[in-house]
Amino acid sequence: MRTLISNGTVITPQGSHDLDVLVEDEKIVALLQPAGTSENITADTIIDATGKYVVPGGIDVHTHMELPFGGTFASDTFETGTRAAAWGGTTTIIDFAVQRAGEEVRACLDSWFAKAEGNCAIDYGFHMILGDVTEGALKEMDTLVGEGITSFKLFMAYPGVFYSDDGQILRAMQHAHENGGLIMMHAENGIAIDVIAEQAAARGQTDPVYHGITRPSRLEGEATHRAIQLAIVAGSPVYFVHLSASEALEQVAAARNEGLNVFAETCPQYLYLNLEDHLGAPGFAGAGYVCSPPLRTKHQHHHGDLWRGLRTNDLSIVSTDHCPFCMKEQKELGLEDFRAIPNGIGGVEHRMDLIYQGVVAGELSLARWVETCSATPARMFGLWPQKGALLPGADADIVVYDPNATTPISVETHHMNMDYSAYEGIEIAGAVDTVLSRGKIVIGKDATGKREYLGKAGDGHYLRRGLSQYLL
């Protein structure tokens, strides 16, 4: 089965080139000069990409399908969430399996495999959240690295739920130093935050906006600094998830300037949404924007600093931290007290579009768009060059992106299992046109030219990952 994507502009971190892409079964087999060579090629399917970009399928390295949190579950299953991802041009996710206090790592991981298997529309891998860093968990971590689970998230926030103290963090980092794994850090000083949140609630400050006010950006900066010092002492790399604040970025940039293996991702919500307009929306609407770290104030320079970080590579990756909850019955658990609002925003469908909008706005180059959303995620998490590459031999995960179409974002049109959209009303100056996942067209066009989903649950395969390629 051969598919030829013809007359498009191929975008890679190396730049833009007019090339045709030839796919055979699940793999890319050749990149061809458009005039001449490909005229002699026979293909079962020809996708005309004239006037369009051809980019490697998106890789979202931070999702939480079906996450149990705050007395409920993230509202996207592996089936609904990965289908929505495909609609948005993401062809791989790395989700977080979760171990909590008192639980066995292996049993927890097995239950995540069971949730995902046979249900995913696109390929998927796992990181492991270590919510209880015991001797047993550390031994299991060494084993998992050999089994393709090569990255481990620790929390400096959520005391009593996921929290690790500095000793536990240091031990995990020492193991990572030995076994080659990558420690992913949720850097917020959760002990201090819980004090401030309790004091606010006692004063009757219970609206959603207090979720943000009680989690100051300085406490993300402090935790980021502390984690970097612990990583230096342990001799391990560290990767900061969902970096939201200028203070944290400053710490990462300083460490990188010293040549340390310190990396970070940010997410679209921290580039586009803010504390006053979104988290502080009238009534209970702000609950839809409760996530941790919180949206930051528009009166400082967080947004501009984060876009700059993406340009300079102090921020290497854009993920979503996709963790959707419906307003009804889920976010509503916190109607009386912001501390009971389940934390999370859904966005797995919109990442490629929202970061492309940064290209349109002059914040990023096309090359940086694919680098931060696809190529670097693959390299960072041991999937390159199978994923994230438009090269012969790579999986044919390919997005044809139309810069002349538009994408309105709305709860009326999105495919995520959410009863609101955090990005309601934003119109993207571009659109995902066609999506191939391992050579199969999963988003195509019907006879009228309307986009349609052509995949099915179970198309997605589990990905056993290697070590991060930035550490070798």
Ligand code: DUC
């Ligand atoms: N942050 C969220 O917003 N949700 C889930 C976990 C996290 O760290």
Ligand code: ZN
């Ligand atoms: Zn987190």
Ligand code: ZN
């Ligand atoms: Zn997360």
